[in-house]
């Protein structure tokens with residue numbers, strides 16, 4: 001009892017722990033109280049696992065894309081650098097050309113002044129031999145200065161353009177650098193999230209495993225889908241053993257004996273209790289869950305198997321040669337439940353060939369025959385090999401007149 005409640009407490013703590021990890025912000029989250037709720041939690045965990053896996057994949061894709069974007073930004077920065085360099089070159093070239101043209105113009109003006117004094121320019125024009133020549137000269141000087149003016153303007157604009165290009169490219173580089181920083185920050189965040197997801201995956205895998213074994217455990221106890229698990233477990237606990245009959249006489253003990261029918265020495269996997277007529281109620285020796293029923297077996301007739309816990313230890317109890325069976329698989333039985341009635345006499349003789357008169361064959365084996373979970377096994381021969389002498393009975397011929405509880409250590 002103590003061991004079981006301790007185990008149960010660990011398991012419940014686990015459920016609460018799971019719920020807490022999954023929904024730390026949801027204060028209304030409560031521990032599952034039925035198998036159906038446990039299964040719903042399991043589905044949630046599995047869904048969580050899947051969504052984490054998806055998130056992991058999309059994070060990895062995003063990291064890849066961002067890394068490529070960073071590479072791209074770096075080469076864009078190089079391109080901008082080259083453009084800036086080119087702009088600087090062009091500015092320098094333009095400035096040089098401006099200098100040349102300015103010098104050229106100045107020289108032209110100076111030449112005119114040097115050759116003919118202050119009015120050389122005017123003289124150069126007015127000394128023309130004809131009106132036509134004068135107009136030609138006038139226009140030549142204008143053309144040279146206009147041309148230079150135009151060239152200077154063009155160059156000035158080119159410098160302005162390149163200055164703007166320099167500024168634009170510098171801003172572009174700034175933008176690219178800030179993009180790189182943003183991408184790097186995003187990548188480091190994603191890396192951290194990936195590490196978190198990996199850790200979470202481990203913990204979810206553990207939780208799924210625990211949840212599954214928890215479900216198996218309650219299933220092995222025979223808990224119904226919507227039954228309160230606390231109640232399911234508590235009913236399955238027993239402090240000791242009761243006799244399955246109100247009175248009786250031990251006619252055959254557990255262990256090797258000469259078979260009353262074949263005369264061959266065989267292992268007898270239970271105790272035979274006679275002294276009751278067919279139809280006498282048979283009770284569960286300990287509270288538990290009906291794990292199996294066999295009808296009209298040629299050796300043993302109608303059989304009922306009940307899983308019980310006594311002092312925290314799992315047992316399969318079995319009742320053979322029954323005339324009637326009053327329970328069905330999955331039923332929860334108490335020590336007051338009439339699971340069936342005594343047979344083995346005239347009324348069951350037609351099919352049960354392993355009985356010589358009305359009696360109950362009562363057996364106890366360790367573990368859960370026909371059951372799941374860690375206590376469970378399915379082979380009948382294993383059950384027989386794990387059978388024990390049913391506790392609380394005297395030797396052959398020993399009589400009892402009450403179901404008095406027997407507390408084994």
Ligand SMILES: [Zn+2]
Nearest residue numbers: 270271272361
């Ligand atoms: Zn027997």
